[in-house]
Amino acid sequence: xxxxxxxxxxxxxxxxxxxxxxxxxxxxxxxxxxxxxxxxxxxxxxxxxxxxxxxxxxxxxxxxxxxxxxxxxxxxxxxxxxxxxxxxxxxxxxxxxxxxxxxxxxxxxxxx
Amino acid sequence: xxxxxxxxxxxxxxxxxxxxxxxxxxxxxxxxxxxxxxxxxxxxxxxxxxxxxxxxxxxxxxxxxxxxxxxxxxxxxxxxxxxxxxxxxxxxxxxxxxxxxxxxxxxxxxxxxx
Numbered sequence: 001x002x003x004x005x006x007x008x009x010x011x012x013x014x015x016x017x018x019x020x021x022x023x024x025x026x027x028x029x030x031x032x033x034x035x036x037x038x039x040x041x042x043x044x045x046x047x048x049x050x051x052x053x054x055x056x057x058x059x060x061x062x063x064x065x066x067x068x069x070x071x072x073x074x075x076x077x078x079x080x081x082x083x084x085x086x087x088x089x090x091x092x093x094x095x096x097x098x099x100x101x102x103x104x105x106x107x108x109x110x111x112x
Numbered sequence: 113x114x115x116x117x118x119x120x121x122x123x124x125x126x127x128x129x130x131x132x133x134x135x136x137x138x139x140x141x142x143x144x145x146x147x148x149x150x151x152x153x154x155x156x157x158x159x160x161x162x163x164x165x166x167x168x169x170x171x172x173x174x175x176x177x178x179x180x181x182x183x184x185x186x187x188x189x190x191x192x193x194x195x196x197x198x199x200x201x202x203x204x205x206x207x208x209x210x211x212x213x214x215x216x217x218x219x220x221x222x223x224x225x226x
Contacts, residue, residue: 044217
């Protein structure tokens, strides 16, 4: 029962270009969506979040877009930097369930 | 100064053994979690404790027993280890039970059962 799905296991982008990471979900009860970034041998760290009542949230080079009708969200990184190379996890949170549901991650490689 | 620390980072053991993973957070958070990252890389919640009380217990075999001696610690004990228990286990904490913000994760403990 995977309520959050990241269908692209990996993505390779040239430095300076835009990285777009995608995430789909099935549970319309999610109240918040979050993106986490994970480097090898480290735990995931919080990157950016968006409320389900919004369609966009921006923080520096990172922007998350939410399309509720399509049950789809995306993370845009502009411009991409080699230090952005990591695994990115999408997560949904529902107050009712009091739980975070994570996707399987997308490994981003930003080439210098 | 690590916010969420878990030990050991690596653990290799034989089937049938009993092992523990410890977790401590120095963030003053009320809620702590154990997540399992399986072979398909999904992070799945196992347990959640708020102020030493169990609030989430997913469908996890009862060979897994969490223990929270105080709100800064949440340990995971696993009895009779099986091959399928091999995974990376992440401890995490958050400010409260109902929150929209961050989970703070430890570095993970890679368990390999032979």
